[in-house]
Structures are given as structure tokens and as C-alpha cells.
Amino acid sequence: MKKFGSRLIMVLLLSGSIYWVSKSISENNICANSITCINNLSVQIDNDTDGIFEGQKIIPPKIDLAQDNVKPKVLGAEIPAGPKHIYVDLTTQTLSAYQGENLVMKTFVSTGRWGKTPTGEFAIWVKLRATRMAGGQGADYYNLPNVPYVMFFSNNEVPASKGFSLHGAYWHNNFGYTMSHGCVNMRIIDAEALYNWADPVTTSNTTHATKDNPGTTVTIYGEPYISKLPASDLRLLILINRSTDNLNYVYTQT
Amino acid sequence: MYTLKHNLAILLTIIFTGIIGIYLVYQNSSSPTIPDFVKATASEPEFQTTSQPSSDGKVELTMKKTLAGQAENKDKMITYLFTVISKSDNISQSIFNQTVSTETSFLIPFNTFSPNNKYLFIKQTENGKNHYLVFNSSAKPFTNGELFLDITPLFEAKYPDLTLKNVTGWASDTLLIVQSSGPSFWFEMPNHFIQLSTKF
Numbered sequence A: 001m002k003k004f005g006s007r008l009i010m011v012l013l014l015s016g017s018i019y020w021v022s023k024s025i026s027e028n029n030i031c032a033n034s035i036t037c038i039n040n041l042s043v044q045i046d047n048d049t050d051g052i053f054e055g056q057k058i059i060p061p062k063i064d065l066a067q068d069n070v071k072p073k074v075l076g077a078e079i080p081a082g083p084k085h086i087y088v089d090l091t092t093q094t095l096s097a098y099q100g101e102n103l104v105m106k107t108f109v110s111t112g113r114w115g116k117t118p119t120g121e122f123a124i125w126v127k128l129r130a131t132r133m134a135g136g137q138g139a140d141y142y143n144l145p146n147v148p149y150v151m152f153f154s155n156n157e158v159p160a161s162k163g164f165s166l167h168g169a170y171w172h173n174n175f176g177y178t179m180s181h182g183c184v185n186m187r188i189i190d191a192e193a194l195y196n197w198a199d200p201v202t203t204s205n206t207t208h209a210t211k212d213n214p215g216t217t218v219t220i221y222g223e224p225y226i227s228k229l230p231a232s233d234l235r236l237l238i239l240i241n242r243s244t245d246n247l248n249y250v251y252t253q254t
Numbered sequence B: 001m002y003t004l005k006h007n008l009a010i011l012l013t014i015i016f017t018g019i020i021g022i023y024l025v026y027q028n029s030s031s032p033t034i035p036d037f038v039k040a041t042a043s044e045p046e047f048q049t050t051s052q053p054s055s056d057g058k059v060e061l062t063m064k065k066t067l068a069g070q071a072e073n074k075d076k077m078i079t080y081l082f083t084v085i086s087k088s089d090n091i092s093q094s095i096f097n098q099t100v101s102t103e104t105s106f107l108i109p110f111n112t113f114s115p116n117n118k119y120l121f122i123k124q125t126e127n128g129k130n131h132y133l134v135f136n137s138s139a140k141p142f143t144n145g146e147l148f149l150d151i152t153p154l155f156e157a158k159y160p161d162l163t164l165k166n167v168t169g170w171a172s173d174t175l176l177i178v179q180s181s182g183p184s185f186w187f188e189m190p191n192h193f194i195q196l197s198t199k200f
Helices: A002-029 A065-069 A188-197 A231-242 B002-030 B036-042 B151-158
Strands: A051-053 A056-058 A084-089 A094-099 A102-108 A120-135 A142-154 A165-168 A184-186 A206-208 A217-221 B047-053 B059-066 B078-086 B091-100 B104-107 B119-126 B129-136 B148-150 B164-170 B175-180 B185-188 B192-195
Touching (some): A094 A188, A102 A188, A142 A188, B078 B104, B129 B164, B151 B175
Parallel strands (some): A084 A217, A165 A184
Antiparallel strands (some): A051 A142, A084 A094, B059 B078, B104 B119
């Protein structure tokens, strides 16, 4: 009986460990940026390093913070004050921003293709002028410095540590179609305008929402059309990148 | 006597009035009708301008479409003029100018510029068929001497069993995303199609 009891405890401990590990892996997988959202959610500007996305070398835009001192034109400045609300429609891949009942911005965005963009009602909890975003693994690995105008959002079900955000994207221009690992990609000019408009009111290059300076509500809804790009295509892109000099491409469908 | 003179005066008045009337009617009927095209050209030419900025806002592509003045052309020709404007110094560079019939129209897609602003593409619809024309933003011709690359005939020549459905935007600085009736493709500038294994 004593032997059975100790074995039962061992089994329970083992099961608990397996559950904890699998849960941890699962949570990591749904993280928007599986490397940086855990290690580093702070402002970071790297003007002298290249990025990588879909197996291709990316040259990020340089960021000159001195230029930010020029007061930016703020959306909705001519419109009566009112509660701010951002809506992201995954079905139409559009973002709409309202000040009271007035629409101040409507534009195309790119949401999750290689990772799911969460739906629900969120609030912006921190705004970063720019940061590095990295994640994925193998052919899906990406590492992007100077991602501009980042607005991280969260709620009780999707905590801040998951790293989902609205931000500018300089590595593609295919807005209106899914292109991200779960974040909401925007044209840089749109992200800049939204960043300067949305709350918390920007006070520095890192602005946390507080009780006195709360974050704008972000509602994400709808169901995107996603035709997942299989790993074979990602591998192909790496082949392309490596064979740029001789322009000999080999495609193998798997 | 009085009656005779009176009747004569009345008769002369009627004849004189008639002559004046006939003259006026003749004058009116001989006035040339101003044709519509003369009226149209008498007004200032009108333009419809649309534009699309690059993602970073540093450059902008504008399309000016001639709306008025075309009525003088029996075939109703319309002129499209495409210009790239550098926002930092406001320098304009004309990249494409074409006069076409009303069966042909042009459109600037939302994702027109490549991420590095080196290339841009526009959509041309001709008799219901779409063409996607890719240009150097600098207006410099490609190595084959052509001012632009028309993706549609290139695709049809290489994949005769497929139909090009859409070109949505840029996956990277040099990769255009091409949707077809079958799988999707990358078109890597300047001349390579790369088939993907599924729709993108």
C-alpha cells in the first residue's frame, strides 16, 4: 500500500511536470514574438544592424530621435475630444480609429499569417518609439531592429508578456493581407499617426499606461482568410536569398 | 382719299415689318450652332488627381487623369500622367504618360511602392483584362531597355494553363506577390517567377 502511494505521488508529479512544460511551450508558441516578447519589451534603437525576415536580409530604416522633437501633427486635433477606440477587422484587414463618434483614421493593416492575432477587447499598456522584434525558428526565424511606433496591447486573457502590438512594418508592403506573426502591421506613416494620437499620451520614448494616463481601447474582431505559407515556401525563400548571385532557383514542392 | 392714303401707309408698314422680320429670321437661322467640342475646349482642362504615399511617406505616386478636353477626340481619348514626388525636397519625376481610349483605365494600388521605394507597380485594365506594370521609381529603364515590365504577358507566357488573378503587393524589397487561378507566385525583380505550393 505504501509502495502504491509513493508510485501514485511519482505519477502525479510527473504528470504535473509534463503539463507545466507543455503549457509553457504552448504559451510560447502563441507569443507574437517568441524571443523578444519574453526577454525584452523595452525601447531599443539599432541604426547599424541588419534584420532578417522570411530568410531575406533587411536593411531597417535609421531612426533619428532628434527629428521627433518637431511637434507631430496629431490626428483628430480639429475634432471635439471624446473617448478613443481602435477597431481592427481581421476579415477586411482594416483598422479604424474613432474619437468619440468621429472616424479619424481608416487604413489597411496586416494581421497574423504565421501566428494568430488574438480577438477581444484590449488596452494599450505601453508605447515604444521603436524596438527589436525577433521570433520564430529555423526557416521562420526573424529578427527586426528598429520596428517603429509600437503599441503593445493586452487584456486579462492575453497578458502583456505575449507581446502583441500594433506597429509600423518596413520589411513588406502588402497591407490588406495577412503578413504577420500575430501583431497588427501598419504602414509606417499610419503607425506614426496612430502612435501620436493614441493613449497613453506620449511622454517619452517609452510611455506606460497608468491610472491617470490610461491606454486606448483596442477591439479586434472577425476571422481572417489565411492560406498558410508552408515551411517549404519559407525554405525556398532562404534558397533564393542564398542564390541571389547566380539566380538559379530550385523549387521542390513538399 | 383719306382712306386710300391710310390703307397705303398700313400696307407699307406691313411690308416693312415683314422685311425686317424675314431679315431677323434669316439672321437667326444662319447663325452657326456651336458644336459641343468647341464649348468643351472653351473651358479650362480638368484633371482628376489621385495619389498614394509610400509606407514611410518619403515618396508619393500621383496619377493625373484628363477629364475634360477629350470630347474633341472622336475616340474619347484620355491621358494619364504618373509622377513620383519626393516629399523631402518636393522634386517631381514623371515616370509614365499614356493616352488611351475609355476602354482602358489605370489605378494606383495601396501597396504600390516596394518597401525600399525602389520599385512601384500600377494596375492597368484594358477591355476587362488586368495588367500590372512595374517601374523603377527613378523612371530609369530596365536592363532590357523597357520603361516598365508588364507582369501579365510574362506570366501568361510562362504559365499558359493558369490565369493571373491579382498582384497584391510586395513581400520584400524585390518580391511581388502574384495570385493566380492556381498557386501563388513570387515575381522576383526583374524577371523571375517562383511558384509557391499554395495560395498566398
